[in-house]
Amino acid sequence: MSTDAISRTAHAPGSEAELAEIVAGHFTTGQSLRVAGGGTRVQTGHVAGELLTTRAVSGVVAYEPGEMTLIARTGTPLHEVEAMLASEGQALAFEPPDLRRVLGGDGTPTIGGMVAANASGPRRIMAGACRDHLLGVRFVDGQGRILKNGGRVMKNVTGLDLSKLLCGSFGTLGVLTEVAMKTLPQAQARATLAFPGVDEAAALRIFSSALATPFEISGAAFHDGIAWLRIEGLPPQLAYRQKRLQDLFSGREIEILDADATVRLWRDLRDVTHFAGTEAPLWRVLVKPSDAPAIAAALRGLGGQVSLDWGGGLIWYCGPGEAGAVRDIAPHAVLVRRGEVEGPVFPRQSAPVERLSEGLRRKFDPAGILNPGLMEG
Amino acid sequence: MSGIAMPQPDIRILERAPQIVASLQEALPLDTVIFDPEETRAYECDALTAYRCAPLAVVLPRSTEEVAAVMRVCADMGVPVVPRGAGTSLAGGALPTADCVVIGTARLRDVLEIDTDNRFIRVQTGVTNLSVSEMLEPHGFFYAPDPSSQLACTIAGNIAMNSGGAHCLKYGVTTNNLMGATVVLTTGEIVELGGPELGPSGLDLLGLLCGSEGQLGIVTEAVLRIVPRPEGARPVLIGFDGAEVAGECVARIIRSGVLPVAIEYMDEPCLRAVEDFAHAGYPDCAAVLIVEVEGSPDEIADQIARIRDIAAALDPVEFRESRNADDALAIWKGRKSAFGAMGRLGDYICLDGTVPVGQLPYTLRRIGELSKQHGLEVANVFHAGDGNMHPLILFNANEPGQLERAEAFGADILRLCVEVGGCLTGEHGVGVEKRDLMGAQYDAVDLAVQMEVKDVFDPAWLLNPAKVFPLEASAAHRLKVAE
Incomplete structure (x- = not known):
């Protein structure tokens, strides 16, 4: 893991090729990069390196309502995509959240950030998560290689599904440059x-x-x-x-x-606006729904409040509990808003899963320059 | 045998066959290990029957621990492993090599947990796809992916191939319905990925595993999402006198906001074969769509009225509604017997490319032209709502050279699918069948990174080693191991 200090230098390449060149350069020097879209979904203030934002790799490449398909470069603002779909009576069915109210900041959510975070809202219980609507990706890995996986069609089992792996990898395996999404008719x-x-x-x-x-x-x-x-x-x-x-x-x-x-x-x-307007730490916990009441009660016991979504499968905990205490109750808790809490954003996985995840990071990012340490528990 | 090459078996493994069998017998109950050539021959092929090779041995474990024990023996002795569900792969995904041990899921048949409060079922992966839904029926639930081989195919095979089915337009394919898996790695380690929670808190290894065709690990147990049964479902049949207008109808239905559970398409050669075989009473026309909607009787009537309006604007030859269960069965009868009907006409290859829905008419026209060029007949029956095509190429296996011609025709069709923005395989998988076409869809570097991912899970390339990736491209990974 790179130890260079947090830098104010920002890279905002305007194309995939330019972005690949920047990453390739950093691969050579070993200087790490803080990868972000609009910077609205995960707090990366503790991640070392120069900022690399995809916000200028922008624009809708294709939208075919009759095929329920949208292809966009990753810096495309999410609100532009949503307006375009709405004009055809369609939407991203998984209802991506906008966390700016709870996280603050002045960034603009991008479609790439949505995929990198696998951001899925309340309709996830019926329609599936962001990853279930992702048809294909283009991305630049930690060596600066331009790669693609999946495509633009609904059914595709050709080769390994790296799109799913990239979705929710928070820029640690590669920098997404283009995504293809399935769109669906809006409810009337x-x-x-x-x-x-x-x-x-x-x-x-x-x-x-x-x-x-x-x-x-x-x-x-x-x-x-x-x-x-x-x-x-x-x-x-x-x-x-x-x-x-x-x-x-x-x-x-x-x-x-x-x-x-x-x-x-x-x-x-x-x-999650009910937990906005405060600096208190905010945790996101995925549980078996029937376990939710007991876990919610235990978390409330640390002080603070809880709310439930996804039929009980998602607990939001906003309160002063220490990381160790929260993860004793909810081992899979992810820290969304840090407040005063110390420690990693993501929880530690089981030993073989940690080993496989680390092995994948080494293949995709051998120099350890992409959001180093962000997803390590 | 024909065009698709498999690597030469490793003579050093074949020479040690008795020791390998002895080690397996030592690690497992005696009746678990099959090595008599009379018996191993039953495992020489899957549903891609043109390719056959009996394995060195077959093991049929009863538990995750027994699978892990087999993996440890094979890893210690450097023996390749070919995982096998029911052997219904149309792509040769379970085709053995002479130097491999087949791990079959036939005895992993237990249902471990049905939890309707949390909407999942946990099973051993040797259970059949259909039996999962049958077990859920008394609870008012079902398991959504429904590949046409669902009577025989196993959940293990469904996960390996990320299987789809007719109803995935609404409910998605296996990866959208798989919540967790117990996986045996090549080290013999047992890993839990996912579970009853709605998503991982780290990398989505489960999403990577699903559809990996036995390249990364062996799934012995699965947590599957279950869905409440709809109150009812009813199909309509719409006949058109042209492929283009039928394709247009599909696109307009999708745009309208009605989301059918299935939109199936049959072209004229298929309709003729089906009529001769099943006497389903389909109209005599260029293309037939079967559109199925779900809900309460009123909801169904409302959705069918919307579809009728859409179709009417396109001047259909016929719009046939089902008024009761018998009508519905009659409408589905021809579609469900399509593959059997085609089988009566001779041998066929069933392809599986997907194209963007808007490219369906052009693709169908080009397939017609290619059919004349190759001098072989083709019929089309497929899931139109998601563009997943199943062209059936008819040939005579007894006539020398015809299989090769059919395969060449098939390769042209799959390249066409990629050209128009689609892919080589929508739900059958790459296996050996499409292995050497992967370069049409992916650049060398795209394939390289996929093979690097396999290196992470299976550094010795013991799992299903000559599948998915073109042999030439994978040689460096596989041979590194043999040395």
Whole structure:
């Protein structure tokens, strides 16, 4: 791992070729690089090296609504992509979060950063994660080699799936330069069932019952005593689904939120705005949903608050707990907002997984210059 | 035998065959190890039957620990390992070499856990694809990927090939439905990747493993995502007098916001064969689409009305709705019997390239031209919603030279798929069948980095070593080992 001091030097190449040249140069000198898109998803202040941002490798290469395919260079602002898709009634179904409210900073989220972070919002429980909608990538590895994997078609099993490996690798295996995404039709109607006055255990019972129905629940979240279920679909589908769910939970108090309120609520839940406006450490914990109430209670025991998303499979913990204490309760916890917490962002993996991960890093980044140490637990 | 070469078996391994078998017998219960040539012959090929070679031995372990024990013996003695599910690969993914040990999943048949609260099932990977959904039926759930071999194929093979099926337009393929795996590495170590949680907290090794064709490890147990069964499903049949207009209909349905679970396409040669064989009563026209939607009766009616409006604007030859389960079966009957019907016409090669949906009409026209050029008939039946084509090239295996001609025709079609922005294989895998075409899709450096990834998991290149990567390209990796 490189030990050079954090530098203010910033590289913002305008093309893949230029970017590859910069990385190749650093491979030769061994000078590390702090790789980022808009710099809005992971705090890399502790990572050594000169900043390399993809924000100038920008532009939509192709968008084919009838093929449900979008290809864009990685610096393309995410809001531009989303506006383009919306004009054709489509969207990125996994609903990528915008973490600027909780992390601060003035960067612009990019489509490359979204892929590098495998950023997935509430609809992940129904539609899958970012990685499930990624069709192909182009990237520059730690030697400056320009590589591609996957393609632009929905079904592709040709060779090893490096796209999945790059997705969620936070720039540690390569610098993404172009991504191909699957797009999907936007829901035409939406509503939310709100269940007030419940605790985590009751919320989980609601989630488990609802997610066992065929009504395609596209959001199941909990915060501050309220559980929410989002339903979507074609207009007649929505009415039907709402009715059936109201029947299923006839013993409970339910409030129905209309389309506008639904859009606002789930955008806030997606962006975790309920834990914005504070510097307190914020942790993201993936668990087996039925374990969520016990883990949430234990985390709350360290002080602070929790909320749930993904039907209980995702716990957000905002509080003063020390890293060791948090990871004793939730070994897979990822530190999203550091606050005063010391230590690594990502948790340690099992010994063989650590060894394989380290082996992959050495192949893709033999000089250890790409976000060195960022994903090591 | 024909065009696809396999490396010469390592004579030093063949000479030690008795010691290798003895070591396996020492490490495992006696009935686990098969080495009688009469019995190993049953494992000489998969569904790519033109290529055959009996292995040195076959082992059928009952547990992850037994698989690990086999791996340790093979690693110690430098013996290649070919993993095998049900042997239904159309790409030769389970084709043995004479110097290999086949590890079969036939006895890894236990269902370990059904958890509807957390929406997963945990199984040993030798269970068949269909049996997983059957076990889930009383719980109101199913397992979504449904390859057409689902009666026989195993979850192990599905994971190795990242299998798809007719319904993946809505539900995705294996990688989108695989949550966790217990993997035996070549060292004999047992690794857990993923689990009931919705994602890793480090690198996505599970995503890398899925579809790796037995190159990285052997999956002995899997955690699979399960989905609530829809209330109902109904197909419609739409006939068109041209391929282009049928392709246009597919694109318009997708753009409309209706997301069918399946859009299947059959062309005229296929329709003729199916009509002769199954008498499904399909219209006599250039192209037929079968579009299936799901939901409650009202939801289905609403979606079908939308599809009817879209189709009507394109002047179809016929728009046939199903009013009950019998109608639905009749509509699916021809599609489901398509491969059998084609089999009656003679031998065939089934291809698997994917193209961007917008390129379907052009690709179909070019395939027609190539058919004339090669002097062999071709029929098309495929998953149109995602552009995953299955051209069937008809030939006569008894006529010398015809298999080679069919393979050359197939290679031209696959290169065409890549040219128009698609790929060599959508769901069958590369295996040996498309191994030497990989250069059409990937540059040398793209292949090199994939082989470097294999080096990390399998430094001695013992797992399925002559598959996926062109032999010439992989030689340096494989031979480094033999020395």
